[in-house]
Amino acid sequence: MISTTSLFAPVDNDLRLLTENLKKLVGARHELLEAAAEHLFEAGGKRIRPAIVLLVARATMLDRDITLRHRRLAEITEMIHTASLVHDDVIDEAELRRNVPTVNSLFGDRVAVLAGDFLFAQSSWYLANLDNLAVVKLLSEVIRDYAEGEIQQAMNRFNPSLSIEAYLEKTYYKTASLMANSAKAAGLLSEVPEAVAERLYSYGRYIGLAFQIVDDILDFTTETEILGKPAGSDLISGNLTAPALYAMEAKPYLEVLIKREFSQEGDIEQALALIKESNGIERSRELAADYAKLAVQQLDCLKPSEASQALADLADYVLSRLY
Amino acid sequence: MISTTSLFAPVDNDLRLLTENLKKLVGARHELLEAAAEHLFEAGGKRIRPAIVLLVARATMLDRDITLRHRRLAEITEMIHTASLVHDDVIDEAELRRNVPTVNSLFGDRVAVLAGDFLFAQSSWYLANLDNLAVVKLLSEVIRDYAEGEIQQAMNRFNPSLSIEAYLEKTYYKTASLMANSAKAAGLLSEVPEAVAERLYSYGRYIGLAFQIVDDILDFTTETEILGKPAGSDLISGNLTAPALYAMEAKPYLEVLIKREFSQEGDIEQALALIKESNGIERSRELAADYAKLAVQQLDCLKPSEASQALADLADYVLSRLY
Numbered sequence: 001m002i003s004t005t006s007l008f009a010p011v012d013n014d015l016r017l018l019t020e021n022l023k024k025l026v027g028a029r030h031e032l033l034e035a036a037a038e039h040l041f042e043a044g045g046k047r048i049r050p051a052i053v054l055l056v057a058r059a060t061m062l063d064r065d066i067t068l069r070h071r072r073l074a075e076i077t078e079m080i081h082t083a084s085l086v087h088d089d090v091i092d093e094a095e096l097r098r099n100v101p102t103v104n105s106l107f108g109d110r111v112a113v114l115a116g117d118f119l120f121a122q123s124s125w126y127l128a129n130l131d132n133l134a135v136v137k138l139l140s141e142v143i144r145d146y147a148e149g150e151i152q153q154a155m156n157r158f159n160p161s162l163s164i165e166a167y168l169e170k171t172y173y174k175t176a177s178l179m180a181n182s183a184k185a186a187g188l189l190s191e192v193p194e195a196v197a198e199r200l201y202s203y204g205r206y207i208g209l210a211f212q213i214v215d216d217i218l219d220f221t222t223e224t225e226i227l228g229k230p231a232g233s234d235l236i237s238g239n240l241t242a243p244a245l246y247a248m249e250a251k252p253y254l255e256v257l258i259k260r261e262f263s264q265e266g267d268i269e270q271a272l273a274l275i276k277e278s279n280g281i282e283r284s285r286e287l288a289a290d291y292a293k294l295a296v297q298q299l300d301c302l303k304p305s306e307a308s309q310a311l312a313d314l315a316d317y318v319l320s321r322l323y
Numbered sequence: 324m325i326s327t328t329s330l331f332a333p334v335d336n337d338l339r340l341l342t343e344n345l346k347k348l349v350g351a352r353h354e355l356l357e358a359a360a361e362h363l364f365e366a367g368g369k370r371i372r373p374a375i376v377l378l379v380a381r382a383t384m385l386d387r388d389i390t391l392r393h394r395r396l397a398e399i400t401e402m403i404h405t406a407s408l409v410h411d412d413v414i415d416e417a418e419l420r421r422n423v424p425t426v427n428s429l430f431g432d433r434v435a436v437l438a439g440d441f442l443f444a445q446s447s448w449y450l451a452n453l454d455n456l457a458v459v460k461l462l463s464e465v466i467r468d469y470a471e472g473e474i475q476q477a478m479n480r481f482n483p484s485l486s487i488e489a490y491l492e493k494t495y496y497k498t499a500s501l502m503a504n505s506a507k508a509a510g511l512l513s514e515v516p517e518a519v520a521e522r523l524y525s526y527g528r529y530i531g532l533a534f535q536i537v538d539d540i541l542d543f544t545t546e547t548e549i550l551g552k553p554a555g556s557d558l559i560s561g562n563l564t565a566p567a568l569y570a571m572e573a574k575p576y577l578e579v580l581i582k583r584e585f586s587q588e589g590d591i592e593q594a595l596a597l598i599k600e601s602n603g604i605e606r607s608r609e610l611a612a613d614y615a616k617l618a619v620q621q622l623d624c625l626k627p628s629e630a631s632q633a634l635a636d637l638a639d640y641v642l643s644r645l646y
Contacts (some may be wrong), residue, residue, distance in 0.1 A: 030474050087440060091433045109432060110414045114474055117410060117443075121463075121470040124447055128463035133456055140444075140451035147444040151356065151437055 004046050007041035007317050010306045011054035018054075018074055022082075025047050025075075025122065026115075033115055039081050040103065040115070048211070049081050050074035051151035052314070053186045054131075056200055058307035060190035069130050076123045076139060077182045080292075082160055083119035084146050084174075086112050091150065092237060134188055138181040149173025157238035160255040164245050168209065176208025199301040203311065211318050213288040217281055218321065220272070232272050236262065242265050242287060247280030285322060292319050327369050333629045334377035335388075337369050341377075341397055345405075348398075348445065349438075356438055363405050363426065363438070366516050371534070372404050373397035373636070375502055376509045379523055381630035383513035392453050392512050399462060400505045406442035407469050407497075409435050414473065415560060437477045457511055463505040472496025480561035481580040487568050491532065499531025511516060522624040526634065529618035534641050535612040539564035540604055543595070543645065555595050559585065564611060567594075570603030615642050 008015060022041045026033050055069035088094070089102040091113045096102065104112035120143065127139050152170045156162050172180075183204035187197045219234045220243050234241050238261065248254045251274040262268045275281070294313040302308040331338060345364045349356050403432035411417070412425040413435045417450035419425065427435035445468065450462050475493045480483045495503075510520045542557045543566050557564050563585065571577045574597040585591045598604070615638040627633040 030478065033474065090436050093433075110416075110477065113410055113413050113436060114470070114477060116440075118470040118474060120440075120443060121467040124463040125467040128456070128460045131456065133451070134458070134461055136456075137451045140447040144444040144448040147437070147441040151441060154433065154437060158569055209641065 004048075004051075004317065007310060008047070008051045008055075009311055010310050011051055011057055014040060014054045014071065014074070015051060016049070016288060018050050018071070018078065021075060022078060033111075033118065040086070041078075043115070045078075045082075045098070047078065048314075049077040049178060049182065052075055052204060052207070052311070053182050055307045055314075056183050056186040056309050057190060059302050059305050059311060060187055060192050060196075060200075062303060062305060067189065070186060071131070072126055072130060073139075073182065073185055073189060073198065076126050077178060079119045079123040079126070080142060080146070080178060083116045083123065085149075086116040086119070088150070090116070091154070097194070130189075132189065135185045138185045138188075142178045142181045145173040145177035149175075149177075153239060156240070158198070158258055159240065159260045160248060162240050162245065164242065167240070167245055168244060171209055171212045172205065175212040176205045178204075179208035179211075180204035192265045196301045199298045203295050204297040206291045206298065207315060210291035210295060210315065211287045213242050213284055213291070213305075214318055214321050217243055217284050217288070220275060221322070232268065235271060235275075236268055242284035243275055243280040245280070246283040247275040247278035248276040251275075284293075285319075288322075289319055292316070327371070327374070327640065330633060330636055331374045331378075333381055333633050334374055337377045337394065337397070338374060341370070341373050341394070341401065344398060345401060349442070356434075356441065366569070368401075368405075368421070370401065371637075372400040372501060372505065374586065375432035375527060375530070375634070376400055376505050377632045378634050378637075379506050379509035380513060382625050382628050382634060383510055383515050383519075385626060385628060390512065392455070393509060394507065395449055395453060396458070396462075396508055396512060399449050400501060402442045402446040402449075403462070403465060403469070403501060405437045406446065407473075409439040409442070411473070413439070414477070417556075423431075431571035452456070453512075455512065458508045459622070461508045465501045465504045468496040468500035472498075472500075476562060479563070481581055481584045483571060485563050485568065485579045487565065490563070490565060490568055492501045494532055494535045496530065498535040499528045502534075503532035512578075512581055522621045526618050526621040527615045530638060530641060532612045533614035533618060533638065534615070536565050536607055537641055537644050540607050540611070540644075543598060543604060544645070555591065558594060558598075565607035566598055566603040568600040568603070569606040573601040573603070574598075580609055608642075611645075612642055616638070 019041055026040070035301070043063045053070065053074040054066070057066040057074075061070075085097065086103050089097060090104045090109050093104070094102050095105040102112070103115055123139075125144070127136050130136065149170050149172075152166070152173065156170070181204070183195045184201035187200040192200070216234065219241070220232060222231060235244055238258075240258065244254070244258075254271055254274050257267045257271045260267070262271065296312050296315045299308055299312055302311075342364055376393065376397040377389070380389040380397075384393075409418065409426050412420060413427045413432050416427070417425050418428040424550070424555060425435070426438055447466070450459055453459065472493050472495075475489070475496065479489070479493070503524045504527070507520045507524035510523040515523070539557065542564070545554060558567055561581075564579065567577070567581075575595055577597050580594045581591045583590070585594065619635050619638045622631055622635055625634075
């Protein structure tokens with residue numbers, strides 16, 4: 001697996017500054033949230049979302065310095081992402097994330113709902129104060145999409161008729177919208193032409209889809225200890241992702257197990273075995289690879305630079321997480 | 324008690340339209356939220372926040388028609404308010420509100436967190452699409468203030484050293500900020516001069532403070548059946564409001580009871596009796612009346628009209644809820 005440290009080298013200092021700023025922002029004002037903040041912004045996050053914003057900023061500014069607004073936009077993406085994780089964990093009653101206990105399991109649902117609301121609210125406020133209406137619209141779309149995706153996911157729990165298209169739509173809403181709209185917004189802050197902004201949007205969209213499909217594969221293939229949460233946890237909670245959806249085509253009995261919500265002893269073990277025997281994981285990997293390739297193709301709108309190369313390498317990194 | 328029906332007569336049709344729009348907005352898109360939406364927007368809400376926006380709109384447009392943006396702003400205020408109530412009830416583990424079971428008690432915390440996030444997200448998106456950066460900033464401040472107030476309240480549970488000033492600050496953040504900033508925003512949409520916008524802000528601020536203090540008094544003086552939640556529920560949950568804070572000055576033993584979080588049998592009954600014996604309720608009523616009077620004074624910035632009269636009458640209505 002490629003390390004993100006070398007990958008993000010062009011924005012290494014920017015990312016360090018960002019982490020410090022985020023911790024100060026949340027922790028300094030509220031004792032109650034201080035522990036949660038340390039926890040949230042230290043817990044081994046890969047900072048992929050702000051890294052994309054900062055790399056797009058560098059790749060589109062080139063000989064100019066990136067602006068405070070670019071940095072603020074990067075912070076906003078990480079705040080929205082973190083807020084969504086915190087509420088996600090309340091909704092899923094998750095106890096572990098990245099091998100660390102979740103905010104809800106440590107501090108209770110009360111603090112978790114509050115901390116998520118605080119981060120969403122703070123990000124809305126920062127956003128409004130970027131003084132750029134086009135950027136405000138793009139990021140407000142992200143917050144709306146996140147809620148939409150979360151609802152679609154909740155509505156389709158244990159629904160074996162979920163199509164791969166509906167899964168991809170939900171994945172766009174929950175994950176790729178943030179990367180797509182924030183990459184475009186970073187371009188708008190650099191005043192790139194509209195056509196370039198659209199390519200940056202597509203880059204973010206494709207890399208976001210690839211990233212989430214890989215994440216969904218890893219949920220099946222990784223050991224619990226490395227994953228930081230129980231393996232197969234998506235399936236167990238009824239969240240049907242690409243590997244399970246593809247596997248159902250080859251193993252129809254999987255549908256029976258899902259429909260009865262794994263209510264009989266041994267159902268889960270059997271379902272996990274059926275998925276591993278099927279070509280579901282291989283087909284998901286191919287889908288992710290296709291999206292990663294599409295992402296890289298969008299980058300020909302940028303002049304070659306260390307930062308644009310890092311954006312291309314990010315696509316390899318996303319896939320390398322599988323090996 | 325004055326009825327809000329006659330009070331809001333100048334914007335009666337506007338409010339009916341608003342309720343229909345809000346139900347459609349939430350319900351039509353998502354089966355999961357449909358029941359919650361019916362529940363949220365039908366449950367006897369007084370629509371005071373959108374009524375203020377619509378009355379300010381009419382009072383500042385006079386011979387012009389109010390715009391779609393004014394209407395949209397009114398919807399946004401009700402969405403933000405409703406979202407905050409839904410998350411509030413999760414945080415407080417409340418089972419009843421306005422005599423109706425809460426979303427969390429009916430549908431679980433999962434749906435309640437989702438429904439609140441959806442409404443906050445939808446309001447951010449509507450807001451961005453008002454295409455008015457000044458209004459976006461004012462309302463993003465409201466969302467941030469709500470989270471801030473909620474955290475301050477959570478941090479000060481069972482804290483008998485809470486000052487009346489800190490209580491008023493929290494009350495501004497949680498309640499009055501929405502009324503203040505949305506009244507000002509309605510003025511900005513009508514292109515009033517900056518000085519008038521500031522007076523409208525102050526009107527909303529004062530009426531919001533009066534409104535919440537009255538609400539906090541009613542929590543002590545109203546029977547459970549009429550209140551729609553257990554009487555004294557603020558105090559029981561450690562949320563110290565004006566009547567309790569004033570009562571502590573006259574009845575120091577109250578502090579002992581609060582400090583031990585009513586852990587001994589009969590503590591709550593004793594605390595409620597001490598507050599009723601004290602002048603805490605009377606002093607709170609005077610404070611609310613002072614703010615209501617200050618609210619009315621701000622309205623001399625408006626030309627007399629049916630709508631500006633209704634804004635003045637609203638101050639009487641707020642106080643009349645006590646009788």
